[in-house]
Amino acid sequence: MSSAITVAAENIGGIDSTEVTLEPGVNVLTGRNATNRTSFLQTIMAALGSRRSSLKGDADAGSVELSFDDEQYTRYLERRNGEVVFDGDPYLDDPELADLFAFLLESNEARRAVRAGDDLRELIMRPIDTDEIEAEINRLETEKRDLDQRLEELSRLDAELPDLEEDRVALEDEIETTTERIDELEAELDEFDLDVEASRERKEEIESAFADLQEARTELESIEYDLETERESYAELERERDELETDLEEVDDTQESPERLEGRVQELRSRKRSLDTTVSELQSVIRFNEERLEDDGFEFDLEESAEQSDDGDGDGDITEQLLGDSSDVICWTCGSQVDRERIESTLDRLRSLRQEKLDERSDLQEQIDDLSTRRKELRQQTQKRSRIETRLEAIADELERREQRIEELEADLEDQQKRVDELESDAETFEDAEYGDVIEAHRDLNRLELDLEDLEEERDEVQDRIDEIEAKIEERSEVEDRRETIEDELTDLRTRVDRIEANAVDAFNDHMESILSILEYRNIDRIWIERREKTVREGRRKVSRTAFDLHIVRTTEDGRTYEDTVDHLSESEREVTGLVFALAGYLVHDVYEVVPFMLLDSLEAIDSNRIADLVEYFEEYVDCLVVALLREDAEALSESYAYVEEI
Template sequence: MMDPELLGDSAKLEVRNVGGIDETTVEFAPGITILAGRNATNRTSLLHSIMAVTGSDDASLKADADEGRVELTVGDERYVRTFTRTNGTVTTGGEPFLDDPEFADLFAFLLESNEARRTVARSGDLRELIMRPVDTEAIRTEIQQLERERSQIDDELDELDELKPKLPKLEQERTRLESDIEEKREELATTEADIEALDADVDETREEKRELESRLDELREKRSSLEQIRSDIDLQQESLESLTAEQRELEAERDGLPDAPMGEHHELDDEISRLRERKEQFEREVSDLQAVIQFNEEQLDESGSVATHLDDDTGSVTDTLVDQTVVCWTCGSSVKQEQVTDTLDQLRAIRQEKLEAIRSVESELSQLKEKRETYREHQNRRESIDRKLSDIADEIEDRETQIERLRSQREELSAEIETLEAEIETLESDDFGDILDLHKEANQLEFELGRLESDLDDVVDQISSIEEQLTEESQLHTQREELTEELRNLRTRIDQIEATAVEQFNEHMATVLDILGYENLERIWIERVERTVREGRRHVERTQFELHIVRSTDTGATFEDTIDHLSESEREVTGLVFTLAGYLVHEVYEMVPFMLLDSLEAIDSARIADLIDYIADYAEFLVVALLPEDAQALDETYTRVTDI
């Protein structure tokens, strides 16, 4: 984005060995700068130099030079683009204004070869042109990521909803346990009081009593240990069941994963490599074609071309062109300038075909990479499942071993308890029967009390855990709302760009037509429609921009026409307004301060002046290349450059 502090500063451009320029320095004030002059005065080369230093590749090194340089100074900021020829190959370097010039190439650098202008003229795909710089794939990827995050939050909220009904039951269980504990404590206190009362009558048999109490304490400890072992067995059994269920789920998931033979992986890698090489070949061909096209444009410019104007009364192209020939700079023979122009058009068409081929290869590359990534994800998931299944198998084996050990301990303790109970029975006598019963009862009450307290601790922990999780519910709902809003914005972003582009074009087109006053041309507007198109074997819905042209007859009746029937002037104006819509929709004015205009000869001088005045409101620096007679129609206060 352009630094706001740079706005209002002048700009200085220094060029050496670019296009047809040996060396020049030009200063631009904010507003309109007119490059006035005849052909072969390096006006186009200067525009290409501006494009080069802002990041565009649509510029070339001077044919007889090995090094070239463009330097742009705006305020305190300096930007440089260098050209170096080595073994016949030109490489670029430096630090240009933009890292990615795509928006500027399409919507700010409006030379004759500008793709947006030419697309309108040949009834091309306007919607594709507007949306090309928008990374729709990145938007879709972001949408998928946000959907996954929202789904995860939904799962967490569902879990909280499942926890809510458990809370009242757990609180009831806590109340019950607290009540039971209180009752057990009262029973134990009563039993211990009874024991103390009987202890006063059996002082003389204290030794026997201690032996019995020792046996009873040992019995209580072993019963507690037995109960703990039983609880441990239950926990191990639950864990074993959970592991077995998880093992079945993972095995089912692994069986459901598609097989991806390694041979197919290698085939994909080979195909991706082949397509990359093909893309690189196309890019080299495009680069070579661009160099040839620009060289011929410059040579044609230097040879002198004939500008044609619209008749001020009719608005149509003049019927007669000045018969002019040029000397072919390849064979030295005289040829019609029109032949050279036709050849250039053919080269531009070939370059456009190559660019479309590059986009096609990029699309195929993207699909193959996605397919390869899917294969890799399946393979990684399979390997992850295998590792987890191995870990689960080891853990199952460990749980089973622990269960066997615990069962063995349970049997040993049961046998020891039986032995203790038998010993205690032999120690009992009629004199100590009551106190022994009381001690047994006290031991049992203490054991039951311990178990109730342990159960209460578990319930309290569960309640605390649920209450802590429920405190996150409000935050989760807020996060979900924010994600939903982001998704809504992303899903409508493409629609908003399309709708805004159509709105901007229609609004500006209506204003410009009113300003320029074309006769019998009532309206030019774009309609955004949905069309069913074929993609491979599928039919899908796609948005398209349909250009409508409405004319009127001398009687006032209106009818719809096609762009093929527009005059050259009308087509050029339509193309420029379309690029202006793209310029505003994508806010290109925040990316680069320059807008460049060239090849306006098809429009008459008065209309050129009106059109430039209109466009000037939207660019910091508007640089226009004009013939002297066209430049005269503009306000004399505008900066003029006549010597390059």
């Protein structure tokens, strides 16, 4: 940065309109309170890309223009529906790093996190791109859980194999026994010999009759099986229909319309937006009046008063005027003297009104949430009712189709049973003394052949299941190898994250030690961050996560050293600790390479000499350092710095 910096702003913070020129290096904004120093810092933040700047309470639009090194950066702010919308062409596309560690106002997130005693890991690691690593860790953990479930399933299947093998062996033995008996019967029939040709023809007739009977019985069993399957399916559909009808009765049959609720929600949101605007305006009025009241309602011209004192025409010493006992203040709207209590009473009423509006806004939000929830429930119920009714129609059609099929199968069964009865009756005609043994042998053979078919079918099913399990179990080594590979990859990724976290913590600790040594803050000897593991619950699982705890070492008046926590620090000590942490973040993350500005505010917890040392230290890193100070806090700073007293 080699040229002067021009900042022009309208309606930002408490600023109506201003144009200020800054110089490269250190710029000191001095003056008493309520002189828009913080608003000017917010102006620079807005031009650089931050979204944490505020629009003037009584304005609907504002703008910022920042110029340096022949470049110009603009930002436009507009109030829409109770929210401030940003537009324009700022210096930074992503201001997150600068918001965290370069724009160090009192509202800075890093400073506030330390004051509140929050876990600092998220803040420290946010600028470090570990999202890709974390996403890969999550993906691998999910795959590992799937593989674990797969291995458990394979173990269960492996345990199922011995019983299946035992069943298969038993079926093989039974098939072998049945086959042997069939062979015996067939041999008996072959040995049966009739002497005359007519007898041989009679034997063929008997064998044909029993072959027809066997075929008819097989067909009868097939029809019985199909009929049983259809009846089971029919019964299952009836159960599903009954359950759906019960579910349908339980669905809220209210006549309330989701569209009507949507209209009500939009109406309430409109009222809430109006309240947001009112609350924002009230807050701006209250803040403005509080600042003016703190300054006694007027701006005193020190040089003019001094000249009046020298000429003997003044009303007394300046200090006496500033410290007078008068309870009146100069009204900043009409210029008359007004009793302070009247203004404070008005402010109290404004605060009460703002609180009432906040309560009303909360009530509206609760109504919006309730109506939105109800609207969602109604839509879900409507969708559920539609799904149930559609399924019930499909079930009715399916029941009708299956009922017809059952009737057809019952008729087929009746016809086939008659056919079997007729064939059995025909077979019985062969039962006389001469052919009794042959008839009995055919009956046994027929029964055994049917049994053999059933046994072989059952044996094949068991063998198919065994083959299926063995094929799956063959995958175990591959699954185990993949799981081991994932374990190695997870270990490597976690080690990488651990290393990144450890390096970040070490860097923060080193820089905090350096900054604290510059400040020579006697109340605090050391500040450091400890990285530790903690167990947290994510859904149903407990997982290990890292936390960054801030530790503080202090020394008592008698020289005893002890460790303390942020909770036990005074307000000023918390401010210093938060500032040290935020400044360390500026150095750790090389923020000066991202944005050429550094903004400092709210340094009242540090005396003038220490502020001077701090500014001198960071002057080496940043192109333009802008620090807002009270006049007394700026006394020790170098006269070579650029000073801005009017904004």
